[in-house]
Amino acid sequence: MNPPALTIVGPRINSSRKIIAQAIQEKNEALIQHEARIQHEAGAAYIDVNAGAFLEQEVEYLPWLVRTVQAAVDAPLWLDSADAEAVEAALEVHRGKAVINSITFEKQRMDAMVPLAVKHSCGIVGLTIDSIRVPTEAEKKCEIAAHMVEALTAAGIKKEDIFVDPVVMPVGVAPEAGKETLAAIPLIRAAIPGIHIVCGAGNVSFQLPNRALLEATYLAMAMAAGMDVAFLDPCNTSIMASIIAAEALLGKDEFCIRYISAYREGKLGKK
Amino acid sequence: MNPPALTIVGPRINSSRKIIAQAIQEKNEALIQHEARIQHEAGAAYIDVNAGAFLEQEVEYLPWLVRTVQAAVDAPLWLDSADAEAVEAALEVHRGKAVINSITFEKQRMDAMVPLAVKHSCGIVGLTIDSIRVPTEAEKKCEIAAHMVEALTAAGIKKEDIFVDPVVMPVGVAPEAGKETLAAIPLIRAAIPGIHIVCGAGNVSFQLPNRALLEATYLAMAMAAGMDVAFLDPCNTSIMASIIAAEALLGKDEFCIRYISAYREGKLGKK
Numbered sequence: 001m002n003p004p005a006l007t008i009v010g011p012r013i014n015s016s017r018k019i020i021a022q023a024i025q026e027k028n029e030a031l032i033q034h035e036a037r038i039q040h041e042a043g044a045a046y047i048d049v050n051a052g053a054f055l056e057q058e059v060e061y062l063p064w065l066v067r068t069v070q071a072a073v074d075a076p077l078w079l080d081s082a083d084a085e086a087v088e089a090a091l092e093v094h095r096g097k098a099v100i101n102s103i104t105f106e107k108q109r110m111d112a113m114v115p116l117a118v119k120h121s122c123g124i125v126g127l128t129i130d131s132i133r134v135p136t137e138a139e140k141k142c143e144i145a146a147h148m149v150e151a152l153t154a155a156g157i158k159k160e161d162i163f164v165d166p167v168v169m170p171v172g173v174a175p176e177a178g179k180e181t182l183a184a185i186p187l188i189r190a191a192i193p194g195i196h197i198v199c200g201a202g203n204v205s206f207q208l209p210n211r212a213l214l215e216a217t218y219l220a221m222a223m224a225a226g227m228d229v230a231f232l233d234p235c236n237t238s239i240m241a242s243i244i245a246a247e248a249l250l251g252k253d254e255f256c257i258r259y260i261s262a263y264r265e266g267k268l269g270k271k
Numbered sequence: 272m273n274p275p276a277l278t279i280v281g282p283r284i285n286s287s288r289k290i291i292a293q294a295i296q297e298k299n300e301a302l303i304q305h306e307a308r309i310q311h312e313a314g315a316a317y318i319d320v321n322a323g324a325f326l327e328q329e330v331e332y333l334p335w336l337v338r339t340v341q342a343a344v345d346a347p348l349w350l351d352s353a354d355a356e357a358v359e360a361a362l363e364v365h366r367g368k369a370v371i372n373s374i375t376f377e378k379q380r381m382d383a384m385v386p387l388a389v390k391h392s393c394g395i396v397g398l399t400i401d402s403i404r405v406p407t408e409a410e411k412k413c414e415i416a417a418h419m420v421e422a423l424t425a426a427g428i429k430k431e432d433i434f435v436d437p438v439v440m441p442v443g444v445a446p447e448a449g450k451e452t453l454a455a456i457p458l459i460r461a462a463i464p465g466i467h468i469v470c471g472a473g474n475v476s477f478q479l480p481n482r483a484l485l486e487a488t489y490l491a492m493a494m495a496a497g498m499d500v501a502f503l504d505p506c507n508t509s510i511m512a513s514i515i516a517a518e519a520l521l522g523k524d525e526f527c528i529r530y531i532s533a534y535r536e537g538k539l540g541k542k
Contacts, residue, residue, distance in 0.1 A: 172527050221521075
């Protein structure tokens with residue numbers, strides 16, 4: 001299959017999953033590498049690695065994950081950690097251009113991570129959260145994003161290395177959460193040209209049934225709004241079918257060649 | 272199930288379907304009434320009726336469809352015809368507020384249909400097509416819509432009775448078609464407050480496989496963009512699942528009550 005027009009970050013190597021936590025503890029390279037390979041083959045351009053469940057050992061486990069994954073796939077990683085020491089250790093062994101995932105617009109978080117991003121010329125994900133709150137309103141998200149990007153570029157990070165995540169909260173708890181985050185995307189696009197906008201949809205469906213349906217629907221709407229990078233499981237066929245359909249519908253798959261191939265390969269489900 | 276936040280127009284009673292054409296010719300009331308009932312029960316607020324396959328008999332068949340459908344369901348109809356005589360005959364027997372589906376912004380079409388809409392105080396669908404062309408570009412669609420709504424209101428039609436359809440062409444033929452029509456929706460919303468925006472997604476997937484996937488994905492994106500009325504088959508469970516998910520994600524289903532009920536009733540599919 002051709003590479004997707006949407007840039008996909010594969011989220012499966014996350015220590016919040018029991019099977020992954022166990023594999024990390026047992027240094028089970030084969031399992032981690034399998035998880036990396038299936039995501040890469042299914043279309044992930046980046047592989048996210050997270051060892052956050054192990055507070056004490058994260059500084060040891062995160063670089064181990066980097067070496068293990070990069071021994072299996074030729075892809076850059078997202079270093080999913082709030083611990084600057086672990087991120088630094090991971091960056092030391094990372095090959096190519098990594099992405100730090102993530103910072104909020106808070107002095108302490110910025111001071112810890114931004115110098116690492118500058119030193120290693122890597123990418124960085126900025127959540128639209130500041131020290132005061134996690135705003136729901138689209139305008140406030142855009143305002144935080146603009147201030148954060150200003151600070152990041154002033155520190156020497158290129159716009160093309162910045163991934164703004166307009167953070168969506170669960171719609172089961174906050175009914176306006178999806179709508180406002182979707183509205184934030186074109187606002188951020190217009191206000192801050194040259195950056196990436198990344199969304200994950202795992203949160204939005206929290207505590208609701210049939211999460212893949214909500215995630216697939218949300219990501220298609222976010223693509224239409226202007227998201228260019230998505231945190232999604234490319235091995236989930238119902239989510240990928242929706243992404244491939246959205247690309248065809250948004251003119252990112254000329255004459256629907258990828259859509260038709262995916263259909264022929266049985267990747268779009270029935271009907 | 273609660274009524275959907277999106278207004279649905281059920282398209283199944285269309286003479287381009289063989290089974291419907293045959294039922295019309297045979298005056299098979301039971302079949303037509305069954306098609307009306309299943310759509311109404313599945314959430315259609317309006318039922319579309321079309322006898323356009325019968326050029327000569329449309330003036331007889333369209334009012335027959337109106338009487339037959341309204342004997343079975345208590346719902347207003349969309350009179351899907353280009354023939355003003357057939358529409359007039361149908362309006363004479365229609366109970367409640369019908370909608371004329373549709374006109375283009377062309378003198379001949381306007382002159383024929385607008386007086387009927389005024390006389391019967393009914394709704395009218397306006398396609399963003401003028402005598403020169405069927406534009407792809409969002410801005411041009413919006414421009415035609417604005418001129419058309421101006422002419423319709425000048426003739427005495429209320430804004431709330433106008434349904435603008437920004438016409439989407441097949442993406443398999445015109446790669447930009449979906450993107451531009453989706454972009455037209457917020458432009459039209461902003462330029463012409465108070466009207467309805469209606470989309471159908473049947474066209475967009477023309478000659479592509481797995482049409483329900485494209486239709487469901489497109490309609491979710493159109494809802495996020497601001498469409499409030501959709502021409503869709505409410506009996507198609509994969510399309511309806513997507514609509515119900517989109518409503519939950521867009522804050523139109525507070526605390527996801529309808530989404531959760533639909534799940535419990537087995538209407539969202541598996542997972």
